[in-house]
Amino acid sequence: MFSKWRSDSAGDGFSFRRLCTHLKTISRQSIGYNLRRLPLTIKITGWYSIFLLLMLLLLSTFIMQFTNLWEDSELRGELQATVINVADNPKRFHPYHDGIFMVMYTDNGIAVKGAIPDGFPSGIILSPHRITELTTKESTYYYYDSPSHSGEFHGWVRGILPVTTINRRTNIMLMALMFGGLAFLVIGTCGGYWLIKRGLKPIRMITQTAAEIGRNRDLSQRIEQTVNSHDEIATLSDTFNGMLTNLEESSMREKQFSSDVSHELRTPIAVIQAESDYGRTYITSVEEAKESFEHIFKQSRFMTSMVTQLLDVARLDTMRDIEMRPFNLSQFLEDISQGYSRLCADKNLTFDTQIAQHLQIVGNPTFLKRAIGNLLDNAMKFTTDKVGISAKNHDGTVRIIVSDNGIGIQESDLTKIWDRLYQVETSRTKSNNQGLGLGLYFVQNVIKLHGAKAYARSTPNVKTEFILEFDEFIESSNDK
Known part of the structure; x- marks a missing residue:
């Protein structure tokens, strides 16, 4: 088997490479799938912690760099000031002063007194009035030479500052930053996890409520609201x-x-x-x-x-909008009235029309014709001897009123008559009305799709009116 695999590999030269690529792909897909399955709280906390860690690292790096530069400048200034002070007054000389090694030299370069740190080479030429950096195998040093001509001593004063002093302070700062940053990261992560979990509690409640509704098929359940939360x-x-x-x-x-x-x-x-x-x-x-x-x-x-x-x-219930256009409502209602006037004449009913001229609205003539027809059919069923339709402008609103003089509708039923399959069980009984209680529901849906308003008012045994209110369409110069 091995020899066969080897021959196959030798044949195309890529079998093992393809195997590795396939394994990497599977591994990545598995990791991605497992990450997607993690709870949202863990994901947010993880990203928040990673971001916080990066911010701490960047801040620590900046602090370290700034501290090193600042401390280096401070120590250089301290070295220069100390050497100049001793050179001006040799009586203040001490072999070791605040981490600085002091040495006094004659004009010939012979060390008279003082202390030289281990590892600092002897015989280094003088470099007056300039801080010099010297690097050896063991360490790095700063030194400064200043001439001294005060009193009975004439020569040079040298100050030597080992860089290890700077490193020691830097290490202390680094350890403080590490432990402080770690403590801050742990506290921040735990606090962030608690806040995120608390903040996402309503989402968990939504999930639980949705699960309970799906399990119990009870749409009466509601999500508990957090008080004063916006x-x-x-x-x-x-x-x-x-x-x-x-x-x-x-x-x-x-x-x-x-x-x-x-x-x-x-x-x-x-x-x-x-x-x-x-x-x-x-x-x-x-x-x-x-x-x-x-x-x-x-x-x-x-x-x-x-x-x-x-x-x-059912078709109207699923509609969200319909095609509408401006049209002449006055002519539209005149055309409808002609047909219903003949129907009323056949039934010995009086048909009265009062339609103002030049009324225009935006709507769907097909649906409106059926809706107004339903109102007129309804009026013809329940009237005593008179049916009327009128249309006029009222403060920018076009009102269409269909009326009859039948026994009327009780006030308690005026809002219910628009409900589906609702029929008034008084004078408008099923013995007189062979309808289904869907006509006014159809009218209501059509009027809603037009963004208009439909309502009824009735005085029992006197008059019943069904009113449709539309915004009047005023043709502008841009529409012409």
Whole structure:
């Protein structure tokens, strides 16, 4: 096997290299996968600690460099000042003065007294008035020579400063920085971890709440809010709670809708089944069969109408916007009125129109035609003898009013009539109204998509009005 692998390797020359590259790729992918699985608190703390460590290293380096330069300058100045002071007054001479070795030389370069540090070579020529750096195998020295002509002594005073003195102070500073930086890093990391964990607590609560909602399918649960908190996490919690509220309301509407539809379909299906069973068992003549088929046809037409309206409503529920354009509302309403005036005439109803001229709005004529048609159909069902439609401008707002003089709607029902499948159970009973309670809901959705307003007002036994309010479109010179 080895010989075979060796021959393969010799054949292309890259087998082992490809194997190493493949192993490196696997290793990197494994490390990346494990890092991605770490908790967010650990990730943030890790990056925060690395950044803090880098900042400490940079700060320590700067401090060390600055300290070295500053200390070197200070010691050079101290060396020069000490030597000059002794040269001016030889009586102040001491062989060793604050880390500086002092030596007195004659004019011939002979050492008279003083101390020379170990490792400093003898016979070094004088370098007056200049600090000189000397490096040997053992160490590095600074020395300074100054002439002395005071009293009975005439010669030179030399000061020698071993650089080890500087290194010792630097090492002490370095150790202090290391231990202080390490303590600061540990305290900063632990404190940062505690703060980050505390700050991310609402996110963990969001996760737990979402998990409980998914497990229990209970949309009534909410995230506990932090008192007097207005940060981004609090905003996220508010947004999540608002989303849950909308989902809960939508779920309740869907449940109610399903229940209402089931209730509405139960009666026509039962009638169809009863008529079919009766016809199969008892009908013996063509006349009886026609009557039975007529009942079945009416119920089927009712169910077809319900399905059509439900599809329209479902389509509107999923819409967020519709195509709209400016159009002449006055002419639009005149065209609608012509058709309904003939329908009212056939039913011996009075149809009254009061439409102002040159009204314009921005909207979708197709959807608005169906919405206004629903209001007019509704008015024709419940009126006594009169139906009306009017449109006028009111302080920059266009109002469309559809009215009838039927028995009216109770005040407690005026806000409920816009709900899906809601029907007033007083004079507007199902014996008079074969609708489904979807017409006004359709109108409400269309008006909302237009950014307009729809409401109703009613005086029982006198008058009922449905009002639609739109912003008037005023054509500017740029639109022409």
